[in-house]
Amino acid sequence: MIPELGHYALVLALVVALVQSVIPLWGAARRDAAMMEVGRTAAYCQFAALALAFGALTYAHVVSDFSVLNVVENSHTDKPMLYKVAGVWGNHEGSLVLWVFILALFGALVAAFGRNLPASLRARVLAVQGMIGVGFLWFMVATSNPFTRVDPAPLNGHDLNPLLQDPGLAFHPPFLYLGYVGFSLCFSFAAGALIEGRVDAAWARWVRPWALIAWSSLTLGIAMGSWWSYYTLGWGGWWFWDPVENASLMPWLAGTALLHSAIVVEKRDTLKSWTILLAIVTFTLSLMGTFLVRSGVLTSVHAFASDPARGVFILALLVVATGGSLLLYALRAPILKAGGLFAPISREGGLVLNNLLLSTACATVFLGTLYPLFMDAVGGGKISIGPPFFNATFVPLMVPVVAVMAMGPLLSWKRADLAGVLERLKIAALVGVLAALAALWLAGTKPVLAVLALGLAGWAVMGAVVDVADRIRLFRMPLADSLSRARHLPRGAWGTAIAHAGLGVAVAGMVGTSAWTTEAIQVLHIGQSVDVAGYSFRLDSVAEAPGPNYTARRAVLTVTRHGDFVATLAPEQRFYPVTRMTTTGAAIHTNFFSDLYAVVGEPAPDGTGYNTRFYRHPLVPWIWVGSILMMAGGLVSLSDRRLRVGVPLKRAVPRAAAAIPPAPAE
Known part of the structure; x- marks a missing residue:
């Protein structure tokens, strides 16, 4: 019933x-x-x-x-x-x-x-x-x-x-869908504005809260998916550039551009047409990520043959949603009046550069993800586009994004003094240099690009700190006054600084684990040990362990450093009898600066040893710390009443006060 x-x-x-x-x-x-x-x-x-x-x-x-x-x-x-x-x-x-x-x-x-x-x-x-x-x-x-x-x-x-x-996958899809669907409201506001033929600051104030909700949820959803793949798949990686991951990254990139573009509409009444287009594109990419991944079309064109009804519906819905909205945009966008002019060196200019770089990065991921599918569909054969392509095209586009991010909030509207902004960022530059020197000291000169990237991450984090310090005039007035200004600083400003700092922290984690991970793959017998990056992993035992709906082979490892105990790790392999599938459960010991990561696989051919894989991942926890900071920044910004409500609060004026005439202008 x-x-x-x-x-x-x-x-x-x-x-x-x-x-x-x-x-x-x-x-x-x-x-x-x-x-x-x-x-x-x-x-x-x-x-x-x-x-x-x-x-x-x-x-x-x-x-x-x-x-x-x-x-x-x-x-x-x-x-x-x-x-x-x-x-x-x-x-x-x-x-x-x-x-x-x-x-x-x-x-x-x-x-x-x-x-x-x-x-x-x-x-x-x-x-x-x-x-x-x-x-x-x-x-x-x-x-x-x-x-x-x-x-x-x-x-x-x-x-x-x-x-x-897995707990990560239990909560990953709801947050991902909150992000995807949240951008549907931005799309609806864009379509409604096109029909009305009017986009103004009030419209932008109404779009930004929904964009913030969607962006924050999508950030957390992507981070949870990355964390799941890191500790569940047993490969020791946090991002693999596969189509499923890219399907969520594309709307995140477009949504980030949308958030920044809406700020320009609200503050300067310009970039209206571009913001409307970004709202359409972001939701279109969300539709693509939701339907193509779930239907299987993204990973194989033959999914249409296995379920023609779903394939036709997917194509029809994408054509109607995308084609209809773009047709409406083509017909109505020209009537949207442009706002005021601005110089290239200005906050508007910085946000436009941000939009261009993010949009180009999104287009790069789009091309690399869908081009193999297109070639297969037209009979061009099966091709594979993997990490080398994305690392060579996407990463260079993100470098200037992170570099300019620290300067953007310090630029003034309409026209800015670039020399003055760089002067205020001297401390951020110093921190960036110190971060690069620390990487040189700890990891050596190779790879050089990783050392420079770590310095860039330090620049981004300290740039966010400098932004807040500049707003509250830290060290330029009594400390009590600065603290008072900090308490009254708009939450939107706090949220921006937290999110920008979070991205810098995440970049540091990505660089650290990508450049300086140490790996050891070998067969170990009970009682044997192997050294990995100064840590000794000893295999103590392997035994069967029951689970609620699986049986597990669980190993016990003792990790020491210079003879001192560090941790006990218990990786396992799980066998699920109903589905006849085996999964790998990595064991991870983490601190703020690195992870020790252990996987114990199938027994070796001799029957007495076990295939093992051990890693030391420098800075990898910072990826998820930074992601949480980015999400928190979005939520803090959302708590700013100026973003939660589309119009200013009308305060009641007491009658006695209303009877007092205003003071004369000085």
Whole structure:
């Protein structure tokens, strides 16, 4: 009964989405307040229906209702409860339910908190959100019903992919989808503004909070996926440039450009057309990442042949969403009036450079990801584009982004004094030099580019510190006054500094582990040891260990340094009997500066030793520390009331105060 209720809720949500996509838009054209108000009501109803559908599917997984095909294919009675819940979105159909649920949540939030928006703009935004919902819900109902029944019901399920049975993967997709779907609101605001033919500072203030929510969530989602691949796959790497990773990186890059471009619209009333285009492109890339990865089209063109209905729907939805929005942009963007002029050396100029570099980097990742698919589709044969291409093209584009990032917040609007900005960044330059010298001292001169990159990371982090110090006039006035200014500094300024510093920290981690990782691969027998970067790894024992739905071969390793105990590591291999799959569980000992990483694999051919792999990863924890700082910076900026609400707060003036005439101008 509950699965049928969930299926009914999906169909009801589709009907409501159709109403939401038509009536408010018609009402906005006719200036009919009652018809425009239908958008808010429909948004609430769609959210309630999809909450019911998502709850029904979750319930089916939690109670192991094997009369539902989705539960049979992705669950098992022995699976821990966390992974039973995660199994809801660990598959194609369930992930779409999560997608539309989050989409409806954002629509309901606009309906609830968008009362200060012009009624016509709010109606058009909700209508576009409804259109997106129609596309997704129609796709689900027609080709991807998550509530399909099985008769007779089996006694047990096929279990979830063992690689997905991990805390990192349990929470990674929801945050990733919060990012993807969050950019749908930016897209809806862009489409609504194009229909109205007006983009102004108030519009930019309304777009930026949703862009911040989406960007922060996507940052955390990508970081969690990177962390999962680092400790679960057993390869010792944190990024592999595979299509699934690139599918999330592309909207992140475009969304970062969108955030910075919206600032220019708000502050200087320019770059309107470019900001609208970025909103369209960012959501288009989010659609691509969501659908192509989930359908399998991104990894193999033959996925169309295995499921033609889904392939056609994917193509149709991408064509309609992308083609329709770009056609609207081509027709309406020319009427958007340009704002004021600005000099190349200005904050606007810095943000434009930021946009150009990020957009080019995004285009590079797009080309490298989809070109092999295109060549295969047109009969050009199978080709592979891997890390060498991306490292040679993407990384050089990001170097000037990080270099200019420290200067941007110190530049003034319209026209800036570059010499004065560089003067204020002397301390940042000194810290960068010291960071490079520290790398030379600790790691030697090779590779030279890594030493320079570490200096660049130090420059970026200290640049963020200098920005805050400059704003509060640290050391230029009494400390008490500086602290007072710090307390009253807008949270948006704090958020910008934290996010910029976080990127610098993450860059340092990426450089450190990429350039100076030490690896040792060998066969060890019980009692033997091997030295890796000054640490001694001794294999003490290997024994079987039971798990809730797997059996494990667990090793115990003792790590020492110069004879002193450092850590005990317990890597393991897990075998899942239901899926007949084996996974690797790395053991990691971490401190602030490095990770010791151990993997114990299959027994050696002689039957007495074990294949082992040990790493020392310098600075790798900084990747995730920096990512968390970036996300925190976005959330701090979001807490700034100027970004949470689209209009200034109207303060009530006491009658007694109102009776006092204003002081004469001096």
